[in-house]
Amino acid sequence: MNEPFPATPAATPLHPRPQLTRERWDDLSGVWGFAHDDEDRRLDGRWFEREDVFDQQITVPFPPESRASGLRATGYHPVVWYRRTVRVAPEGRTGHVLLHFGAVDYRARVWVNGRLVAQHEGGHTPFTADITPALVPGETQVVVVRAEDDPADLAQPRGKQDWEETPHAIWYHRTTGIWQPVWLEYVPRTFIQTLRWTPDVERGRLGLVLRLNRDAGQGLRVRVRLSIRGQRLADDTYALEGQEVRREIELDPGRFRAERQDLLWSPRRPNLIDARISLLDEDDNVMDEVGSYAGLRSVGVRDGRFQLNGSAYYLRLVLAQNYWPESHLAAPSEEALRREVELIKALGFNGVRIHQKVEDPRFLYWCDRLGVLVWGEMANSFVFTPEAQRRLTREWLEVLERDASHPCIVTWVPINESWGVPNLEGDPAQRAFVRGLYHLTKSLDPTRPVIGNDGWELVEGDILGVHDYALDGATLRERYGSEEALEHTLRAVQPSSRNFYLAGHHRQGEPVMLTEFGGLSHAPSESERWWGYGTLPDSDTLLSRYEELLTAVLDSPVIAGFCYTQLTDTEQETNGLLREDRTPKLDPERVRAVTSRVSRAVQHDVLVEIHALADERRRAQMLAQTQGEVMAED
Template identity: 50%
Template sequence: MHAHPGTVAAPGLPLASRQDGEYPRPQMMRSHWADLDGTWSFRNTGDDPAWRNGFPDARDILVPFPPESAASGIDEPGFHPVVWYARGITAADLAAAGHDEDRTRLLLHFGAVDHRARVWVDGQFIGEHEGGHTPFTLDVTEALTAPASASASAPASASGNTDAVHTLVVRAEDDPHDLTQPRGKQDWHEQAHDIWYRRTTGIWQTVWLEAVPDPAVAALRWTNVDHETMRLTVRLAGAHPVGTRVRVEAHWTEQDEHLATVEAVVGPTAHEVDVVVPIARQANGQAEQELQWSPDAPHLVDAVVTLVAPDGHTLDAVSSYFGIRTTAIGHGRFLLNDRSTDVRSVLNQGYWPESHLTAPTRQALRREVELIKELGFNAARNHQKIEDPRFLYWADRLGLLVWGEAPGAYAFSPTAVQRLVREWMDAVERDASHPSIVTWVPANESWGVQHIATDPAQQAYARALADVTRALDPTRPVISNDGWEHPDSDILSVHDYEGDGERLARTYADDEARTRLLAGVGPADRPILVGGAEDRGQPVMLTEFGGVNHQPGAQRDDAWGYTTAADGDDWIARITALYDAVRASSFLAGSCWTQLTDTMQETNGLLNADRTPKEPIERIRRAVLGR
């Protein structure tokens, strides 16, 4: 059982803004949940329909680590086009999930399974999901409350499940050669090469079980309307009585200050309701910064969302949090809370040598955010990865701006378009409530649209991705194709790995240099604007630069960066010179250094792959900040 201390108005509910980083869905918390991570049975050879009932002749795998990784216990980095998992579900799991007479529905949550998942309980097909980086939920009430079928048997190799009363089986497909799958940095070669890394197949984020009442709160979406108003969209599951209301209570826990209590009536047949939450204290413009969220002052507001029956009794209650802040662009700058903010970002691959795209521990997600800030950055670009929501919680809590980015597919086809649009829409919906997310990046460096400079269809696709992002979330800037060849971007981003600080300074010196850059071919021999796009005065950011190779310890034969330092002093001098060039520019509105950590053969990180700094953090910080 995972029960967390602290309540806001509702007994037993966790304090969302002060959670410990364990809960898999940090902005909609209940008091009980069953963590199903741990030892499962595993098969990666063969594909037998009989395995839907379990398979005793199997190996153990430690979920949620992918089988390619050492942390999983499998440690086989080759191709895994089909993998099978099985785990016993025990009476203790049901109890930990909170299943009782008041919480009658059982929901099985998967944080992410790459790429296509099919799920059975006791041989009964429950559901399926396609999309390797986004969550899905299956209602398993009938399957887990009915007696197990005689043909089902708990997998014998799943340690700790000898008292299982049901068998959960997952089959995952992940074709390494299917270039229409959104895959990000996962290599299509068997061995990692160039800028691509070993794959992450199957279950790679937390699997958990939760009991909920009927009706129940199914999802929350917070939106900053303006500086003093939030809008909460509440989605409901199940049939609710006529006259049911949603109540929202907001509390600033830091100052023990009640901020608002509002209610809205749910329509008789509606499964979604918008609740406007005015924060009256923000009407005093002279004091509004006291509560605003920013990297320097990441204030969070706790909220309890209660589903109230017509007679006043509670049908369901969840705890959440939000941050009050606005994002915009104007005057060639990025604006946070109406103020020009220099976006000082670092490229974060979110890859660990022992566990690949899965963090080795949940505490590692917090440490990642802390390290980024300690190095002098106020932002991170999560590159080609939809990151674990618990990373975003720590970004919210500790104050880090985040660019949310889609993992790209490599091919352009109707199938690739459908897959990425669907998965990206799910990602935006999942993450839009996080105040730390300030920019959306649905495409990068023309991945999946390699001929966008000349192909009207690919230009239309990139514009459509940007526009559907704006339709889902009109409150944040959108970059249609990070790096170059922008058909329609709110921020014009450029990737430039020039290693000489003086030459970099000339490229970005002044308005004349800006005009020359946007009118011609960019640093990578790619035009910055395509498909009739125009310079509308958007902010220009250098969103990849640096990439200086430095190996302070043992030398890798396959190691590389965009340039190479002779030693630690030369490395710091190069970082300083490149940042001096950025600081000298009269028009650059932000930058993103490549990259946070060494990642396999890429040894151009500020940190080693194990997250230790290559030089003292203070030296790196001074180079980044210039002081």
Template identity: 50%
Template sequence: MTNPYLRNDYPRPQFVRDTWMSLNGEWEFEFDDQGIGEREGWNKGRDFSRTINVPFCYQSKLSGIGDPAVHDQVWYRRTFIVSEAYKTGRLLLHFGAVDYEAKVWVNGQLVAMHEGGHTPFTADITDVINEGENVLVVKATDYSRDVSLPRGKQYWEDQSEGIFYTRTTGIWQSVWLEPVPETRIDRIRLIPDIDKNDIGLEVFLAGHNASIKASMKVVITFNGEFVAEDCFSLSHESGRRDIHLDDFNDHGLGRWWTPERPNLYDLELTLLINGEAVDMVQSYFGMRKISVEAGKLHLNNRFYYMKLVLDQGYFPDGLLTAPSDEDLRRDVELVKEMGLNGVRKHQKIEDPRYLYWADKLGLLVWGEMANAYRFTEPYVARVTREWMQAVERDFNHPCVVAWVPLNESWGVTNILIDKQQQHHALSLYHLTKSLDPTRPVISNDGWELVATDLVTIHDYEWRKEVLTERYATVETALTVQPGNRMILVPGFPYEGQPILVTEFGGISFKVNDWEGWGYSGAENEEDFAQRLQNVIVPMLQSPVVQGFCYTQFTDVEQEINGLLTYDRKPKVPLETIRSIVAGS
């Protein structure tokens, strides 16, 4: 019988080649609590005593182990056979994410080392593979107690509590093989310009040299209909082209991307060497623009009110890893069915398959870094490197409309008075804008903001009349200080940025035997619906607030403040939530 949890959907849906091999499934596995594995040569092919279902971490039920205890060094082993189709050109080994450090060996040879628990990496294993069977070994090292490590909601104590959840150690996103030519398309950047109706295309090659005559053929279609074609020479490792889309794109009838009309263009890229096609990649893009104009937040040059929900991206049996691709799709659908138009992915760099469904089905996503909790100089280097990788990985997704490198002063707890921590937040703000000038950046979501494109406030007040008064004017919104925190760091005055309330609500409602907590409590369905209305209506009626992010999408472990239970069952009918969100 087919295992529904193999996670064998193509892991990188915006950069697709036809030939690939999933390495998800059963691997050998071993804890290395004594840290003796490398000294004893485990990387050279030793058999391990356990098995694990990759890509689920050992703490999760779906891994087949389900052990929440701390094991900071773990080993994986499996074999694979390379068919004839994989023996031409180069062979790449891809990892979606391994938390936190990874060392990878193939046939006893070290092929990759990577630091960062949420971002992908690749090894070229061409020169170490054998005919027939090959042995792949991975050592993952976590630092469960180190609070200066970028970790998001993973708790450093033994048992989950408060706002923190079960840890993830080791492989938690897909692993796969991909044969590629010697000279190939390495990555692309897609920059939509709706004002000119152009798509900017940057192409980066691997294996290029001066003796090669390379060119790129580009074909763009929409729903199978031809839109544009171009071919241009590449004299270096990278090249840029602006391609005009000669089609109708406005008045609600055209092909711009919005949550209501998630129009996507298909893109086929063919690399030619001396006129011969050697590599082909399939991709897609959406024509959309997110901007701030005269203090208003715009989508496609029109004011757009964001109705988001805070989404931790946790699953009861898989933790950070969704059980299946259908579960990722269903999460997107559930948000839309509640009348919301987006999510703030909280303290998690989400699986690209989720972003694919958000692109395809139409859902705004705020991309947020998984933060640390203590400021140190090594932390600065770690979080900066990993954040750069995250922005590069997700740059092309039209659903991603904002970047959040820091949340609630996590990792920069003294930012209000500490110039070094202020410079760190500023550096992440400017670094993000240097990597991506097309999206707004929030320097420190919630409070104690330095330079920022949006002023975002976290406020768990539950009384309707208090919220109504608090968000009646800009002055009251910025001076009340929910949680006794200043909204802006002194020296960084308000400059007319859009104001959004990006955490609020958090109403707990127990509908089963699951014990937990929330920021305020409801007694029954009617009370829950009324409390939802009491916090959402003031946001919708405020002359100041331009969007909100309700806490939260689902219950998670000991938190029962979700609109849905942890297993995605609505606490009140979705139609009721939709009506409240619509202001009815």
């Protein structure tokens, strides 16, 4: 199977920040001046005022280690500089001009016309500078960026970026500097700075928190118009008090009661509510206007099952590194982000776990739009020090702020497999850190399940995520074939040779999921680098073993969902269902048929509900649905 999946036609460029858009923005992707600063001249050379030191060119937003950047500089280069000139549109003369960076790894400083306008630390999260005071008369301005990314700093949240010069084991080439979009945006003096949506399915309401960039005094109001497929759901106007508006917007009550399923968001029905938000002065003149969207859905856990919109829902996730051979952590194009989401659905999965990476908001947009659940995970550091704790916590808070409004995100995972907390079992301080991250996340977002540490060594979490790379179905059946077998496995077998429960923790009804398993690989040629959990000789054997493992998991009445490792080959890891170029190794239709088979856990839940009903007619209806809509929603 060497043929690629059908291509997706190119569409209108998507705003780099899809949940807070303005019609006017200037993309600064393209060729910039570039220089390595291996001797770390720091600021003594005042490179932010010079042009002569920029002796190379780079294509932004691709990291200099990648081929797409035009450099492919994979060695140790801890400090890099960027420079380009930009032309400010005429509207920038009457309002304010914002310079946005989607992500710069790891520590950034930004100058405009020699004036420092921004400093930011954190390689996966955005930052913005109001560059208006730094602009000089005329339309051409000079932007300079200094990025510092020390390969040897293991206290830095780096995910799967390798600290060695050549990628080894499960780590990949580094991503230094700018790797997400850079753009200019034109705004008035007072403008809408942030939005946050919080759905309330039970009451048919949508919570909104809106914040302006400043307190503009009395008389300002905010108009919020909500619609779905062109039909109005709400049109309300609120007075501003200071910089912020907090409201619970009631959706059209009649429509919500009559058309509830057509309003709720799920992978089967990814219904999105479009929003138009206007900032009005006291004379009803529009001062600022933005576009946004939200999804009305609820997620949670209950009775050992994951819940979506109040009903048990079986999770079929695939682990994705979202790493491309030509561009590394950066996507090679906007179309590639959409294509990644389409591939996940084409293989029968209803969700994805982005592994050790905070993904581009445009990827989350396509998950929202096309209907793919997402586990939001932090890129971890590798050591436990006060500096590592500070860095990870601060950046994680920025992740939560940026992504909390995406309906596709259904679980938060701040730490994976005890990365950065290597002595979790023996050190009370490390356990306190994990527990603190869990409770901090829940305090900022009580609407989603949180796993403090996924894989093993559970300290605090709403879901018990188990990593088990058993290579045959018989072993998985033995370990997860019943409640008794599950408890024996967690307490005695310990598949990853790690304790599952720490600090006296006992399972209290949390859903149990295999959040990593599989990892099957083709046998590589002698010239290929390779890493994987199990190697098979050919595609037929690989498909047969995939079916064996998936069937064993789906036959378990106690497993509430799974995450298969992994979607694509990545660097030396050849354990993907797809190759690095996204061509399939196996027949996609056969993979889809295996992945989407009805789980025994959901059948069990349906039968329990059927037997609890007294009405014979309702029993018959539910039995008919067992192989219909109920199973399709599974």
